[in-house]
Amino acid sequence: MSFKSILSLAALLPFVTAQASPYSETIDGYTFIKSGPNVLLPKIQYEMKFAHTALSILKTSIGPDGLIAALQPEIKKADTFWHDVIDSSTGSWVPADGRGIAFLPNLTAIRFAAWSQSPLADAANNDANPEHYVKRTIALANGTLESEIVEGWGGVTTHFTIPNYGTPDRVKNPFLRELPEFPIQAAGDKVLMDGTIFGVLHISVRDVKGADYGQEHDGVEIYASVWYGDGVADAHLEEEREHITVEITNLALQAQKDIESGVFNPPF
Template sequence: MTVYPELTVTIDNRPVQWEEIKHWKAKRALVVLQLFADYGQKVILKNQTLLQDAFHDLSDDDLIQAAKETKLALGPNKILELLQDEFKKSDEMWHQIIARTPQDAPLKEMHIQLDVKGLTITKIAQINIQNGFKTGLSNKEIAILEKAYDLHPEHYVFSQKRNIQDVVETFGEYGSPTHFNLMMLDAKEEKFLDKIDPRTKKIIFGKGLLASDQFDIQQYALHQFIPTKDGLHVDLGLFAPAGVPDTAIVGHQRHFAIEFSSLFINILKQMHSQPE
């Protein structure tokens, strides 16, 4: 039985329940744990070091928690240092993708849909989302990292200065982790104006560049928040170069599903815990 029936996720016209999405999340957490183990790093769960042979015995919850604890223990600077070779492979992949994409080829477009009953844009603004991620640490950067790690295991590094997000994640569960700079832009001033639903009240729009050389990877995210009669509808859109493999596009559907379902589940938990 779904714990949070207020949340409905639709991918390719198929309703997907939170239990399935959470299992996707755990499988990606295992990828993270294996990557750090391959680099000779300790994997930590509940402040204890895990043996690599024990990974397959962990529950979904423990896999997700271990990925979070391990990344927090390493810290972003160590993670960036460890993954330099992965970034080089990923940067080369993106340069190859753009090289094999015809100049005038249309972007590949992908969407998934989320509906949340009882939630409005105003309520999202009123809820202190950070409350769901407290661990007694007062450092603001650590709090932001915790939030990013809770949303998706394959968020390795996250920070934001002004309109630029510095992010390390695996695009579409494909290849090596990529070090991105995501520029948050005004979609109404860009070429995506025709993609905006007239009912939309809030937009998140970003463009990806490689952090190493600011290479334009021609990848965009356009997320639209639309009020409904009983809550909120969210259209999560991805636009990527024609040279990106379809497997990566499908993988990023799952990435969005994990990331935003985790966000709304944490908001719903807070709403459930508050007195009427």
């Protein structure tokens, strides 16, 4: 081997050694062996990163009003979907439930509740779930919150308001669970833009002991339920259950980041 060849090989060695070992995974029943990135991960993890980047750019560039205009065909389909659910319901209500416990060093139940009612929660909304498009919230004089939202669950892209998010009204909505173990609770009607109530949102939060779960930090449990008329298919409720768990995780993470960075100064 010539001296020049040895130098060429030596120049390549750092590149070769920097590469991770080939990674094997099964996708759609077929085996793929890949290499290249320094950190090899399942394809879906790269794909989700790129998808979140693309969605964030698109949503920010188009803006809330542009998204509402662009999504009108889907919103009209969703209006029909919800009216069909209402028409086929018997008067009973059924929930889509999602729960999550987050063990984060700066987050408590009262801090999460305060953050979730701040403008930062709206700012984080679009990144909390790919099917979040618009959330605009104002505080009302009576202490409740009013939000305009465009959000989808498995493609049922719905434009609605929550005009009365505050203390749960169990006289009006007796199906809401009491949940005495959750000291912080809020609920509100989900109202289509034509004024039709099609659901009720109920969110409950409490602190949990980290030691009970083998964790270093105490945790926050977030319990979200969305109630609909019993004409809704369980397949749709399952879409919402999945949606809720993604949203709980991402919002808890963002609240932690905002507290840690000093962007949000919790009152407690």
